[in-house]
Amino acid sequence: MKAPDFSYEKPNSIPGILSLLEKDELECQLLAGGQSLMPMMNFRMATPKTIVDISGVSELSLITDTPKAIEIGAMVRYCELQDSDVIQKFCPLITMVIPHIAHPAIRNRGTIGGSIGLSDPAAELPAVLLALDGKVEVSSNKGIREEPANKFFKGIYETACSSNELITKIILPKALPKQKFGFYEISRRHGDYAMAGVCIAQDQDLTVRVAFFGVAEKALRIASIEKVLSGNSDFSQSIIENAQNAAEDIQFEGDMNAGPEVKKHLAKVVLERALEGIK
Amino acid sequence: MMKTAQITLTINGEKHIEDVPVRMNLADFIRTKIGLTGTHVGCEHGVCGACTLFLDGVTIRSCLTLAVQADGSEITTIEGYETDKNASDLIKNFHTRNALQCGYCTPGMLASSIEYIEQGNPADRELVKQHISGNYCRCTGYQAIVDAICTTIEERQN
Ligand SMILES: Cc1cc2nc3c(=O)[nH]c(=O)nc-3n(C[C@H](O)[C@H](O)[C@H](O)COP(=O)(O)OP(=O)(O)OC[C@H]3O[C@@H](n4cnc5c(N)ncnc54)[C@H](O)[C@@H]3O)c2cc1C
Ligand code: FES
Ligand code: FES
Numbered sequence: 001m002k003a004p005d006f007s008y009e010k011p012n013s014i015p016g017i018l019s020l021l022e023k024d025e026l027e028c029q030l031l032a033g034g035q036s037l038m039p040m041m042n043f044r045m046a047t048p049k050t051i052v053d054i055s056g057v058s059e060l061s062l063i064t065d066t067p068k069a070i071e072i073g074a075m076v077r078y079c080e081l082q083d084s085d086v087i088q089k090f091c092p093l094i095t096m097v098i099p100h101i102a103h104p105a106i107r108n109r110g111t112i113g114g115s116i117g118l119s120d121p122a123a124e125l126p127a128v129l130l131a132l133d134g135k136v137e138v139s140s141n142k143g144i145r146e147e148p149a150n151k152f153f154k155g156i157y158e159t160a161c162s163s164n165e166l167i168t169k170i171i172l173p174k175a176l177p178k179q180k181f182g183f184y185e186i187s188r189r190h191g192d193y194a195m196a197g198v199c200i201a202q203d204q205d206l207t208v209r210v211a212f213f214g215v216a217e218k219a220l221r222i223a224s225i226e227k228v229l230s231g232n233s234d235f236s237q238s239i240i241e242n243a244q245n246a247a248e249d250i251q252f253e254g255d256m257n258a259g260p261e262v263k264k265h266l267a268k269v270v271l272e273r274a275l276e277g278i279k
Numbered sequence: 280m281m282k283t284a285q286i287t288l289t290i291n292g293e294k295h296i297e298d299v300p301v302r303m304n305l306a307d308f309i310r311t312k313i314g315l316t317g318t319h320v321g322c323e324h325g326v327c328g329a330c331t332l333f334l335d336g337v338t339i340r341s342c343l344t345l346a347v348q349a350d351g352s353e354i355t356t357i358e359g360y361e362t363d364k365n366a367s368d369l370i371k372n373f374h375t376r377n378a379l380q381c382g383y384c385t386p387g388m389l390a391s392s393i394e395y396i397e398q399g400n401p402a403d404r405e406l407v408k409q410h411i412s413g414n415y416c417r418c419t420g421y422q423a424i425v426d427a428i429c430t431t432i433e434e435r436q437n
Contacts, residue, residue, distance in 0.1 A: 001323060007280035008301035008347055026280075031348075038304070038343040039324035050280065051301070053348065079337065103413025104394060105331050105338040190412040 003041035010053040014168065017054055018141045021164045026050040030166065032075060032114035035106050060113070060168065063087065071137075072170045074113025079104075081112065090174040093132060093181040093199060097124045103191045113167045116152070119159045119218055122193040122255070124185070126153055126219035129170065130211035131181075131199035136161070137169035146171065153218045178204040182278035184270045185214070188257065195257045196266035198274045206231050210243075210271070215263045216253050224249045225271070235275045243275070244268040286350040290315070291359030299346045305339075306330040308346035309356060317357035317386050321415070328414030331387035332356045338394045357386040365396045368434065372427040380418035388414045392428050402432040 007026075011017045021028050029048035031037055032055070040046035054060060060075035063084055070090045072081070081087050082098045101107060101115075101124050115125040116136060129136070129149045136147045138161050152160045161167055175181075185197030194214040201209045208229040213219040224246040232239055247267050252260035287296045290313060297312055306320050309332075321327035323342045330341040333355040360366035369392050372378070379385045388411065395410045407425050416424060 002304070002307070003302045003345075005282070005302055007282055008284065008345070009281060034343050034345070034348070035325060035340075038345075042323045042342070055348070099409075103328070104391065104410060105328070105340050105413060106325060106343075108337040109339055109344070190409045 001042050001044060003038065004044060004047050006041075006048055007050045008053065009050060010056045012056045014057055014059070014139060014166065017052055017057065017166055018139060018164075020050070020052050021166065022141050024164075028052045028163070030054055030117070032111040032117070033077060033109040035102070035110040036114060036118050036120070054113075054166070065090070068174070070172045070174055072112055072172065074111060074117070074167045074169065076112050078102075078107035078110050078112070082107065091132070091172050092175055093128055093183060093201065094125075094172075096181065096183045097128055097199070100124060100185055100187070100191070100194070100197075106191075112170055116170060117159060117161060117167050119153050119155075119157055120193070121156055121216060121218050121253070122195075122197075122214035123219070124194070124197065124199075124213060127197065127199040127211040127213040129172070130219055130221050131201045131209050132172050133201075133209060134170060134172040136167055137171060138165045139168045140165040144168070150221060153220070156217050158218075176204055180278050182274035184274035184277065186266055186270055196263055196270050198267070198270045200229075200274050200278060202229075202278065206233060208232075212250065212267060212270075214255075215267045216251055220250075222247065222250055229275075235278070240272050240275055244271055247271055284347045284350070286347055288349050288351065289353045291355055301345065301347045303346045304342050305332075305334075305344045305346050305349050305354075306341035308349075309341065309354070312346075315356055315358050319383055319386055321383070326413075326415070327384075328387040328391065328411075329384055331390040331414065333390060333393075338390050357389060360389065360393070363393065365393050365431070368431045369393060369396070369427065372430045372434075373424070376423045376427040376430065378419060378423040378427040384414060384416040384418075388416065388424060392424075392431075395428060396432060396435075400432075402429040402436075404429060 027049035031051045031053045060073040062073045064071040088095045134149050147160045180202040182200035185194040187194045196214045199211045210225045211221045225243045228243045252263040254260045319329040321329035325340045325343045391411050
């Protein structure tokens, strides 16, 4: 189908976007890459009165290398993340993950802010943000705040960013030389949304963070698995088995691909494969 | 509040200035306002790939992009591939390898194939399959399409 009728605005500054979002009567919805919003509008699942295109603000498209962190503007597209030397060097998990998100033509448009702002349970980047323990910079007319990853994702398509707010940046700590990362996902076809997937980060002090996607109502870290894995420099078969047993703690949710029992099985498979491939 | 907008864009080297309803997607704009019907529309939610074309040198889904978002851009559709060397070699090999039957997927399939070759990728069947995984073909079974892409790359190397 076609998108329902709406009005269109394309502000050229962040304050311009924020002042539109303040006007509740406009029922604004932000348009970034459109790779989820346009399908939802064509299906008439989303019927916003006003579309606010945020691609006219160049500062939202910057990748900035600061002494402590890599700051990624919300409007940075997947293809730009893939081609960025700074990302490859300081956020190698992103470089590992991007080829698994959708297809080239969709990666040429879709953005990091759109993926984080949508919180699709099967999307990769929310899990990346959790595994890297990053932060989300959220702006509104009232000011700017930073929301830690583990407080940001609330549920299916639900985040800590309200309808009057704009995600302006994703802030990720820089990878250190001895940090290691793992990633694995299972999908029916290359580029499809994952049936189950996991992102893993191991810090220099052997703290491990494990974030699943595609298995529950949102991307989520599992403390019991992290506890089993933390403190080990290598993952023996028995450690992996203990971690897989701890995966039983996840509140599995089925989707149109698979029920909770299948998800539980797949979660254990992706966990093992990601741990075997960690580097 | 804006319900229609005037946009200026270049399609296959030709400049167009048009008034469009803001809710019109780029595929419909190109097909109905410009009259170039080579761009096909299948699913209108980004899944089938039939509407894939080039915007500022990269492939996009024209069903998931509003015409108003393409203001100021350069578009290349299948009608503009004639002058492109990669495209004309691919078109020749699509013919000889029987990489199309009904042809519905072909405009989008060619766009993805051209991008694969332009990026300097190898004649590796697995990589080709990954690259075109976002383009559905209900006729050929894909093997002939992968053949055509790999043949084009191999001919280039010889
Ligand atoms: C065929 C197909 C396959 C796909 N496969 C995958 C996949 O395997 N994995 C995956 O992760 N995704 C997949 N996607 C979705 C794709 O990654 C989207 O690009 C992404 O989910 C949204 O990013 P976007 O920039 O396109 O956002 P949009 O579609 O423009 O927006 C999405 C939502 O986020 C909100 N939003 C956008 N920007 C901001 C912001 N700065 N602040 C606050 N809210 C904001 C919008 O209002 C909207 O509600 C697929 C899409 C398609 C069509
Ligand atoms: S019509 Fe655009 S992807 Fe199917
Ligand atoms: S040739 Fe008929 S869909 Fe591909």
